[in-house]
Amino acid sequence: MLSLMAPHGAPLRTVSAHFAPIPALVPRFDGVDVWPSYFIFGGLVFSRFSAPLVQDYLSRKTNLDMPRAILETALLKWRQSDEEVIVLLRVLKHSVNEGVRSAQMRILESVNDKPVSTMRELVEAAMSTVGKETFARFGFLRYGRESGGVEIVEVLKADAVMAANEEILDFHKIPAAVSPDLADVYKAHAPSAS
Numbered sequence: 001m002l003s004l005m006a007p008h009g010a011p012l013r014t015v016s017a018h019f020a021p022i023p024a025l026v027p028r029f030d031g032v033d034v035w036p037s038y039f040i041f042g043g044l045v046f047s048r049f050s051a052p053l054v055q056d057y058l059s060r061k062t063n064l065d066m067p068r069a070i071l072e073t074a075l076l077k078w079r080q081s082d083e084e085v086i087v088l089l090r091v092l093k094h095s096v097n098e099g100v101r102s103a104q105m106r107i108l109e110s111v112n113d114k115p116v117s118t119m120r121e122l123v124e125a126a127m128s129t130v131g132k133e134t135f136a137r138f139g140f141l142r143y144g145r146e147s148g149g150v151e152i153v154e155v156l157k158a159d160a161v162m163a164a165n166e167e168i169l170d171f172h173k174i175p176a177a178v179s180p181d182l183a184d185v186y187k188a189h190a191p192s193a194s
Contacts, residue, residue, distance in 0.1 A: 037119050037181050037182065038182075039179075040168065040169065041126045041127075041156070041177070042156040042160070042165060043092040043164065044138065044154070047086070048085065048086060049087045084117065084118050086107070086119060087105050088108060088138070088154075096160050097154075097156060101152075106141070106152065107140060107141045108122065108138060108139070109141050110137075111138055112129060112135075123178060124185055127191075134158060136155070136157075136158045138153065138156075140152040
C-alpha cells in the first residue's frame with residue numbers, strides 16, 4: 001500500500017499498487033525458471049533460448065555464430081504471455097537436411113507458415129506435418145528482427161524425417177528426439193507405427 005500526498009495540501013489519498021518483477025522474455029536461472037529442453041526434427045536441433053544457454057555458449061569455443069541481434073531480441077524484451085524464444089541451435093548433418101545452413105543460431109518464427117511461440121507448439125506443428133504434408137517449412141527471423149519478418153525458410157521432406165531421425169539419434173547416441181518435458185506432446189502427434 002502506498003500513500004501519496006496531493007499537491008497544495010489536498011486531502012491524503014490511499015492508492016493501491018501491486019509491485020512485482022517484470023517477467024523477462026528469456027528465462028534466467030538454471031533449475032529455477034529454466035530447464036534443458038530440446039526437440040530434434042530431421043537433425044534440426046531446437047531449444048528454448050535462455051541465459052544459461054548464452055553462458056554455456058560464451059564459455060565454449062564453437063563454430064556456431066550467435067548474432068548480436070538475437071541477444072538483443074531475447075534479453076531486452078519482456079514476456080507478454082507464455083511465449084518463448086525458440087532457436088535453431090545446430091544441424092546434425094544427414095541427407096534429409098542437406099543444404100540447411102547450420103553456422104548461425106536463428107530464431108524460429110513459424111512452421112508451414114503457422115506461427116509458433118513455445119516449444120510445445122513447435123513439436124505439435126512439426127510433428128503434424130509428418131504423413132500429412134509434403135514438406136515441413138521452418139521460417140526464421142534473419143538476425144533476430146521483429147516478428148512477422150520471416151526472411152529465411154528451411155525445408156525438409158516431411159515423410160523422410162522420422163526414418164532420418166532414427167538414424168541421426170542412433171549415430172549421435174541421443175536417447176530421444178525430445179527432452180522429457182516435451183515427451184507427451186511428441187507422443188500425441190507422432191505418427192503411429194504400423
